[in-house]
Amino acid sequence: MSCSKIFSGDLPELTYKVLKYLQNNYSTLHSCILVNRLWCRLVIPLLWENPFSIPTKNYNFIIIYSHNSNSDFKTKL
Secondary structure (H helix, E strand, C coil): HHHHHHHHHHHHHHHHHHHHHHCCCHHHHHHHHHCCCCHHHHHHHHHHHHHHHHHCCCCHHHHHHHCCHHHHHHHHH
16 A cells, blocks of 8 residues: 555544644654654644643743734733
């Protein structure tokens, strides 16, 4: 069976359902990104669904967001 037939069948939908169970396990999802292109395409939207819910001790992203935002947005904050 060719690779294109596998990816055009039910495999992406079934893989997505399995990966959806791991939605709150961020370290496992990050590992899944490295498996292959299909898994990467399926996992990236899960990780970006709610990016601020990922627990982290690194708060540098606040500085980066504030530095790159426009002045109107900064005044609203």
